Amino acid sequence: MQPQSSVFGGAATSLALRYTGKPVSGWGGLVAVMRYLERRGVRRVLEGALPDGRTSPNQIPVVDLVLAFLAGVLTGSRRFAHVERLRSDEVVRTILGLARMPSAMTLTRYFGGFVRSQVEHLSATLGQFVFAQLKRPALGATLDLDSTVFERYGHQEGSLKGYNPRKHGRPSHHPLLAILAEAKLVLHAWLRSGNTASARGVKAFLAETLARVPTDFRFYAVRADSGFFPARISRGFGATRATLRDRGADESAAAPSRGRNSPVATLRRRPGSGRD
Numbered sequence: 001m002q003p004q005s006s007v008f009g010g011a012a013t014s015l016a017l018r019y020t021g022k023p024v025s026g027w028g029g030l031v032a033v034m035r036y037l038e039r040r041g042v043r044r045v046l047e048g049a050l051p052d053g054r055t056s057p058n059q060i061p062v063v064d065l066v067l068a069f070l071a072g073v074l075t076g077s078r079r080f081a082h083v084e085r086l087r088s089d090e091v092v093r094t095i096l097g098l099a100r101m102p103s104a105m106t107l108t109r110y111f112g113g114f115v116r117s118q119v120e121h122l123s124a125t126l127g128q129f130v131f132a133q134l135k136r137p138a139l140g141a142t143l144d145l146d147s148t149v150f151e152r153y154g155h156q157e158g159s160l161k162g163y164n165p166r167k168h169g170r171p172s173h174h175p176l177l178a179i180l181a182e183a184k185l186v187l188h189a190w191l192r193s194g195n196t197a198s199a200r201g202v203k204a205f206l207a208e209t210l211a212r213v214p215t216d217f218r219f220y221a222v223r224a225d226s227g228f229f230p231a232r233i234s235r236g237f238g239a240t241r242a243t244l245r246d247r248g249a250d251e252s253a254a255a256p257s258r259g260r261n262s263p264v265a266t267l268r269r270r271p272g273s274g275r276d
Contacts, residue, residue: 005103140220162194198227
């Protein structure tokens with residue numbers, strides 16, 4: 001009779017099972033994330049950015065709510081209800097530095113109470129914080145304008161039938177995005193109905209995007225694909241032209257080249273049909 005062997009190639013041995021009173025978790029990697037956030041001062045930034053009009057004596061601090069929500073996202077949560085799986089994880093609660101974990105209902109109540117002015121304040125505060133962390137390119141940053149299509153299932157507000165390369169005839173949203181190419185950062189976004197053209201509202205969107213950027217932040221170029229170049233758009237940037245030039249970028253489609261090291265560049269057409 002041949003002796004039994006283990007999958008590791010040696011003689012089979014018995015495995016000892018032991019129990020410990022110490023808490024364990026499969027999400028120990030959150031330690032590195034939280035240390036990074038603490039080093040960057042994210043908790044302090046959130047304290048000044050998040051609104052809090054609650055009066056309950058048993059409330060959880062708003063920063064703790066957001067950190068618990070962030071932990072849920074980082075551990076794969078796709079809806080608020082998934083945060084419940086972390087409530088009984090003592091290790092995660094200790095890593096986050098929370099006295100207690102919020103429920104999914106607590107999170108939905110808090111975020112559901114946001115009004116537009118609070119959202120704008122939060123966005124502006126976090127934007128200033130992010131720009132302070134960015135390494136600025138020597139010649140200036142490149143700003144990409146683009147759009148994409150999100151197909152929808154159900155009856156979400158603003159979801160209408162429009163151009164949809166994946167699900168023809170399916171209601172969708174058609175967001176407009178402004179992205180810092182070097183930092184891979186979404187600088188600004190508008191959620192638009194699915195029947196909206198790529199260039200719809202791009203002038204106002206670009207002006208609003210530039211208003212979110214520090215005045216000393218320079219742009220080298222603004223890029224967009226052919227969907228953003230109808231005649232009325234390429235001729236009509238208006239006041240935005242002066243703003244771009246003040247920041248070191250030129251949006252004119254016919255501007256002459258000024259050399260490789262020039263801080264002024266043209267608005268370049270990217271190849272494509274303007275449909276994503």
